[in-house]
Amino acid sequence: MHPKVKSMLTMSSMALANTVFANDSLRRPALKIAEKNTYNILVKKNRSQRPRKIQEDKYYVLRNLICAINKGFENKRVSPSVRRGLIKILVGNVLLSDNTQKRAFKETCGFNPPTFLLISPTKRCNLRCLGCYASSSSANAEKLDYDILDRILTEKKELWGSYFTVISGGEPLMWKSDGKDIIDIAAKHNDQFFLMYTNGTLIDEKMAQRMAEVGNITPAISVEGFEKETDKRRGKGVHKKILKAFGNLRSCGVPFGISITATRNNAELVLSDEFIDFYFEKQEALYGWIFQYMPIGRSYTLDLMVTPQQRKWMFEKEQHLIRDKSLFLPDFWNSGAVANGCISGGRPGGYFYIDWNGNCLPCAFYPYYTHNIKEIYKEKGNLNTALLCPFFQAVRKWQHDYSYMKPACEVGNQIVPCISKDHPREAREIIDATGARPGDQEAEVALKDPDYYKGLVACGDEVGRLTNPIWDKEYIGPERERVRK
Numbered sequence: 436m437h438p439k440v441k442s443m444l445t446m447s448s449m450a451l452a453n454t455v456f457a458n459d460s461l462r463r464p465a466l467k468i469a470e471k472n473t474y475n476i477l478v479k480k481n482r483s484q485r486p487r488k489i490q491e492d493k494y495y496v497l498r499n500l501i502c503a504i505n506k507g508f509e510n511k512r513v514s515p516s517v518r519r520g521l522i523k524i525l526v527g528n529v530l531l532s533d534n535t536q537k538r539a540f541k542e543t544c545g546f547n548p549p550t551f552l553l554i555s556p557t558k559r560c561n562l563r564c565l566g567c568y569a570s571s572s573s574a575n576a577e578k579l580d581y582d583i584l585d586r587i588l589t590e591k592k593e594l595w596g597s598y599f600t601v602i603s604g605g606e607p608l609m610w611k612s613d614g615k616d617i618i619d620i621a622a623k624h625n626d627q628f629f630l631m632y633t634n635g636t637l638i639d640e641k642m643a644q645r646m647a648e649v650g651n652i653t654p655a656i657s658v659e660g661f662e663k664e665t666d667k668r669r670g671k672g673v674h675k676k677i678l679k680a681f682g683n684l685r686s687c688g689v690p691f692g693i694s695i696t697a698t699r700n701n702a703e704l705v706l707s708d709e710f711i712d713f714y715f716e717k718q719e720a721l722y723g724w725i726f727q728y729m730p731i732g733r734s735y736t737l738d739l740m741v742t743p744q745q746r747k748w749m750f751e752k753e754q755h756l757i758r759d760k761s762l763f764l765p766d767f768w769n770s771g772a773v774a775n776g777c778i779s780g781g782r783p784g785g786y787f788y789i790d791w792n793g794n795c796l797p798c799a800f801y802p803y804y805t806h807n808i809k810e811i812y813k814e815k816g817n818l819n820t821a822l823l824c825p826f827f828q829a830v831r832k833w834q835h836d837y838s839y840m841k842p843a844c845e846v847g848n849q850i851v852p853c854i855s856k857d858h859p860r861e862a863r864e865i866i867d868a869t870g871a872r873p874g875d876q877e878a879e880v881a882l883k884d885p886d887y888y889k890g891l892v893a894c895g896d897e898v899g900r901l902t903n904p905i906w907d908k909e910y911i912g913p914e915r916e917r918v919r920k
């Protein structure tokens with residue numbers, strides 16, 4: 436198609452989508468159709484021949500995302516610029532994309548590119564939370580310079596056709612370089628959408644207004660429970676500031692969510708009806724992400740990890756909340772099936788992580804590296820240099836051998852998808868074989884700590900033992916039965 440014709444079609448499709456989304460009586464039926472099509476494609480047609488239960492899990496998560504988007508519009512919590520930003524990226528760059536960059540990548544590299552990057556532009560933070568995975572504090576000066584961050588964001592579009600970026604930290608709103616902050620960089624890359632994990636304490640009215648104007652950022656604000664639990668981990672008065680941030684975001688029309696660290700002490704609380712009602716109904720969070728505490732970072736301890744029994748209980752409760760309550764609330768580990776297992780190491784459809792020093796790690800929770808993006812750029816390489824390094828290749832090989840795209844009746848248990856947390860033996864073997872180095876001092880200490888390793892192995896084995904029967908009965912068993920017939 437001639438580029439001018441394509442551009443006109445894209446513009447008119449975006450204008451149409453803008454009208455549909457702005458109008459309740461058009462949007463509701465349009466989203467119903469989208470939901471039905473999602474079911475047909477994923478569950479009924481199931482062209483990739485994944486186990487049916489995996490496809491159902493994916494459908495429910497996407498259905499809930501559609502519900503969350505609709506709820507944001509119904510409650511009049513989406514500003515016109517956010518609506519335009521969402522449509523420009525979703526319609527212009529995803530639905531109507533001709534996938535030129537993805538095809539070019541596949542032709543050169545032989546596999547599909549990652550979908551996104553996680554980037555922590557700064558280690559600095561205004562809080563000092565217990566057990567912070569990044570060991571951040573106000574004293575940390577490590578950061579990525581503007582030109583490096585700008586180049587990474589440009590390259591991921593050009594090399595992979597990737598228009599989604601996750602920003603973490605440290606506190607992303609404390610990042611500044613060349614007089615620019617994170618909102619400025621989002622404004623420059625206004626063809627990408629940014630999910631930003633933040634402690635929320637710096638989202639005053641002015642900041643919320645700036646986010647509404649750029650229209651391509653959604654903050655996920657960290658909570659540990661209610662005021663008592665959040666302040667205990669994050670500091671006195673933090674929860675009150677978070678509630679103010681929620682209010683500022685609501686009144687400016689910026690869709691937001693919550694990010695929850697589940698520990699042995701709060702696992703039941705953060706999945707309780709009271710908690711869900713407070714954050715999703717009263718505070719109008721549209722989505723939530725659950726991160727089970729991973730013993731890395733400041734004062735890491737195995738004692739805060741959810742127990743294997745809690746993890747199994749969480750899986751069952753989360754299935755109920757996702758299927759029956761229509762909540763967009765994925766668990767980074769227990770929802771592994773939705774992503775076809777571990778997504779680290781730049782797997783097709785997955786991601787890798789670039790920290791404040793430029794180190795390229797498979798995942799924020801597998802903090803080891805062999806390549807650094809600043810060094811790569813000095814030597815005239817690019818993001819693909821990191822993506823194709825032997826360390827990431829070994830991680831991807833493990834993913835393939837364990838579960839990713841295996842025949843439907845052989846897919847490994849994706850309730851325990853994590854190379855780092857659930858399969859520490861394999862994680863360690865890959866580190867040893869590829870000479871990967873720790874991303875920070877805590878990761879180095881953990882690597883040398885025999886009790887840490889033993890504890891992780893014991894926990895991983897026990898979670899596997901408890902969840903294998905579920906995986907076998909509900910996910911793989913029906914597929915074996917189908918093959919037998």
Ligand code: SF4
Pocket residue numbers: 767768776777778779797798799800801852853854855856
């Ligand atoms: S290493 Fe673990 S936490 Fe990271 S993407 Fe894989 S499963 Fe998720």
